Amino acid sequence: MKHPARASSAAALGLALAACSYQPSMQHPKLPALVPIDMTMDCPQIDLAIDRADTVRWLIRDDGAGLETSAHRSARYTANFLLIPVSVLSLNPFYLPDSGHAVLDAADGRIRELLQLKRERGCAPRATAQPELDDLALLGELEAVQADYGAGRVDEEQMLKQRTKLMDGLRLVPSPRA
Amino acid sequence: MRYQRGIVCALTVALCLASSCTTHSYAPTTDAATHELKIKGGDEIRVVTTRRERLSFKVTEVRADRFVGVTVKPHDKERRHAGETVEVPFDELAVLEVTRFEAGPAALATAVALLTVSAFAVVLGPAVVIPAMPGAP
Numbered sequence: 001m002k003h004p005a006r007a008s009s010a011a012a013l014g015l016a017l018a019a020c021s022y023q024p025s026m027q028h029p030k031l032p033a034l035v036p037i038d039m040t041m042d043c044p045q046i047d048l049a050i051d052r053a054d055t056v057r058w059l060i061r062d063d064g065a066g067l068e069t070s071a072h073r074s075a076r077y078t079a080n081f082l083l084i085p086v087s088v089l090s091l092n093p094f095y096l097p098d099s100g101h102a103v104l105d106a107a108d109g110r111i112r113e114l115l116q117l118k119r120e121r122g123c124a125p126r127a128t129a130q131p132e133l134d135d136l137a138l139l140g141e142l143e144a145v146q147a148d149y150g151a152g153r154v155d156e157e158q159m160l161k162q163r164t165k166l167m168d169g170l171r172l173v174p175s176p177r178a
Numbered sequence: 179m180r181y182q183r184g185i186v187c188a189l190t191v192a193l194c195l196a197s198s199c200t201t202h203s204y205a206p207t208t209d210a211a212t213h214e215l216k217i218k219g220g221d222e223i224r225v226v227t228t229r230r231e232r233l234s235f236k237v238t239e240v241r242a243d244r245f246v247g248v249t250v251k252p253h254d255k256e257r258r259h260a261g262e263t264v265e266v267p268f269d270e271l272a273v274l275e276v277t278r279f280e281a282g283p284a285a286l287a288t289a290v291a292l293l294t295v296s297a298f299a300v301v302l303g304p305a306v307v308i309p310a311m312p313g314a315p
Contacts, residue, residue: 025232025254026224026275027203038207048269049207051228055272056205059226062255176231176257 021064021099028060028103031110034117043123050114050135054171057107061168065100067108067160073101108167115139129169141166203275209243209268217276222250225266226273232256235264243268 031053041049068076080095087094115135125134133141142163149159206212217223217237223245224234232255235247244267249258258264 026226026273027201029203029205029273031205048228052205052207052272055226055228055230058230059273173228173230176227176229 022066022097024063024100026059028063028065028100029056030103030106031056032106033109034113039117041117043118043121046114046118046121046123047126050111050118051171053107053110053114057104057111057167060100060104060107063100065104067104067164068099068101069156069160071156073098108163111167111170112139112142115142127172129172130166133169135170138166138170199277199279201275201277203273205273206268206271212268212271212274215274215276217245217274221276221278223247224253224275225271227266227270228272229270233258233264233266235266245271 038049076096076098084093084095116139119136119139125136128135128138130138145154145159145162145166148154149156154162204211204215206215217240219237219239221237222234223237224232225245226232232253233249234251234253234256235245235249237245237247239246244265246263246265249260249262249264251260252258
């Protein structure tokens, strides 16, 4: 009985720390999935859309966001189920927010869809910040990681870590304007 | 009495106006979508460009393909000092945040505040709702 209690305490502490490390410096927009009109984009437009979505994703990551596993999410919901009524009754409303998972996951999803569209169109690949890996090869890596998770070869936490690492190195960023 | 009512009204209106300034963040995907935001000269906006630069500036001109403006006091993680002239092409715009006064919520908030004050005045009498100020005639 001792170990589950310790695990729960550790999970709660981890959640609280994750929530604290996520401090949005401005409102983070939740990027939409691709809609039919997006399918009409040509190659330069797709690359521009990737740059934009990647910038939104960078902003979210720069403000401390990270992806959370479904186990973490369940623990957070449970903690909030207990925390919210107690904190309201003590006149100090409080809840554990997510660590930016929702907006980050939406950005990841849009970027992946844009890369898939780029591959379908046969557009020229672009270099990434990952050595010897262009953006279409990076998409292949992302899909492989997802397939490994689907086949049970890696757990969810490992899959999310690998996905985040790949996505973080998607783009070579030009220097700011003088 | 006239001045007291004026003060209460001014405070009520100020409260309502303050509560109706809302901040929205957008991620426009096309130049047309940026134009649809109806940003105009005088608006103060925060943007993040695809060069990963964060900027806060007051818009002085909206051209067909870009915003021109002057930077204001920088927020966290912004590198430019206040007073620099900047141009942000729409195709480099990834995130745009603008704080605006919205007339609809303001009118609603004003109506609710006035109705509440009126209801209290009817039930309790104006002297309770609008207490006499010291030294008032």
